[in-house]
Amino acid sequence: MKILAIVPFAIIFLLSCTQHPDNTAEPKFELSDTIRHMMLIDSVRSCNVDDELTLNGKVAFNQNHVVKVFPRSSGQVLQTPVTVGDYVRKGQVLAVVRSADVAGSYADLSSANADIAIAKRQMDNAQSLYKNGIASEREFVEAKQNYEKALATKHKVQSAININGGNKSSASGQYDIVAPLAGYLVEKKLSAGDYIRADASESLFTISDLQDVWVEANVYESDISKVNNGYDVRVKVPSYPDKVFFGKVDKVGEVLDPESKAMQVRVTLNNSEHLLKPEMFASIVVSNQEQHQATCIPTQALVSQDGHNYVVVANSNDSMSIAEVQILKTVGERTFVQTGVVPGQRVVTKEQLLIFNQLIEQ
Numbered sequence: 001m002k003i004l005a006i007v008p009f010a011i012i013f014l015l016s017c018t019q020h021p022d023n024t025a026e027p028k029f030e031l032s033d034t035i036r037h038m039m040l041i042d043s044v045r046s047c048n049v050d051d052e053l054t055l056n057g058k059v060a061f062n063q064n065h066v067v068k069v070f071p072r073s074s075g076q077v078l079q080t081p082v083t084v085g086d087y088v089r090k091g092q093v094l095a096v097v098r099s100a101d102v103a104g105s106y107a108d109l110s111s112a113n114a115d116i117a118i119a120k121r122q123m124d125n126a127q128s129l130y131k132n133g134i135a136s137e138r139e140f141v142e143a144k145q146n147y148e149k150a151l152a153t154k155h156k157v158q159s160a161i162n163i164n165g166g167n168k169s170s171a172s173g174q175y176d177i178v179a180p181l182a183g184y185l186v187e188k189k190l191s192a193g194d195y196i197r198a199d200a201s202e203s204l205f206t207i208s209d210l211q212d213v214w215v216e217a218n219v220y221e222s223d224i225s226k227v228n229n230g231y232d233v234r235v236k237v238p239s240y241p242d243k244v245f246f247g248k249v250d251k252v253g254e255v256l257d258p259e260s261k262a263m264q265v266r267v268t269l270n271n272s273e274h275l276l277k278p279e280m281f282a283s284i285v286v287s288n289q290e291q292h293q294a295t296c297i298p299t300q301a302l303v304s305q306d307g308h309n310y311v312v313v314a315n316s317n318d319s320m321s322i323a324e325v326q327i328l329k330t331v332g333e334r335t336f337v338q339t340g341v342v343p344g345q346r347v348v349t350k351e352q353l354l355i356f357n358q359l360i361e362q
Contacts, residue, residue, distance in 0.1 A: 031320070031355075040350035041314050046343045047296035051288040052331050053226045055265070057217030059237070059280040061208050062268065067180050068203035071196045072163060075099030078174070084188050088179040094205050095177040095190065101198070103173030105161045112154035119147035183209040186278065208278075213271045215247070217284045218262035227252060232287040233267045234332075237280050245269050245276070249286065287331070294328055294336040301347040302327075302335060303356045311341060312348040312355050320348070322359050 075097040082094050126143035129135030187206035190196065215235055219227050229252055235245040251266040269276065303310045313321045325340030348355060
């Protein structure tokens with residue numbers, strides 16, 4: 001009976017001794033050389049929490065670099081040798097005007113010259129008579145004063161001619177409207193044959209160098225706290241949908257428009273390529289840095305699946321793992337997360353979807 005009881009245990013022992021180890025273990029995930037060269041890795045950081053505000057606005061002239069040209073005298077436009085878009089040099093003729101006022105000024109100048117000649121002759125005679133004791137000192141002083149008045153009258157007339165752009169041809173009643181500075185002619189409001197008035201409230205020409213422009217936008221009352229001087233700005237215009245212009249808020253209004261209840265903000269943009277034109281519509285994204293910090297990752301590192309968000313974490317030994325993250329908010333190229341990764345870790349930002357799918361299949 002004892003021998004029969006021992007037999008089953010002996011059989012089990014022999015079977016266990018002859019059992020071979022399992023050689024079909026699950027293969028370990030490894031990066032191929034191709035993926036290793038194609039993928040990109042970035043770091044998880046602690047960043048200031050950003051907020052963005054999108055505004056609609058338009059491109060405008062930089063009023064600090066714009067000059068509006070007005071007429072100096074009434075008259076009829078004879079010619080305008082420039083067109084909108086032309087680059088004009090300082091002093092270049094923009095229009096030639098025939099003016100009765102200018103012609104009258106030259107007539108006054110001729111009369112003033114004649115009065116000076118008469119007053120000078122009378123003063124010389126009075127001086128000679130005074131020296132010879134024939135005329136009194138009062139008569140000589142009066143003649144001298146009349147001469148000085150004639151000189152002053154001529155000076156006044158000559159100043160008016162100079163203000164009106166007097167030149168050699170102005171005696172015929174013509175004067176030139178010239179560019180006060182170099183730049184691009186962006187507005188022209190007259191043509192040959194038009195009659196202009198010296199008291200016109202509207203400018204004839206507008207010149208701007210367009211090296212930089214303003215972008216103006218309205219901020220509604222509920223968003224005023226999200227905009228301040230110095231905030232970074234990204235601007236896009238429909239004409240160049242793939243191009244982004246970068247600048248900063250340089251002026252925030254102090255009062256609200258009584259009708260729209262909005263406050264105006266202004267951004268100055270470099271326009272050295274002259275792509276931005278005044279009156280273009282623009283989309284303005286204002287980046288606001290808040291005071292607290294949060295863990296941030298590159299937005300392109302995210303992998304979304306079944307309503308959840310994941311990242312592929314690159315470990316120090318080249319092994320990869322998947323981490324689910326809870327998103328606080330996404331601002332442009334950065335996403336702020338609450339859980340899942342910590343600053344100092346590294347995440348895959350290119351080819352991460354391919355690696356993610358391979359890890360899921362393991």
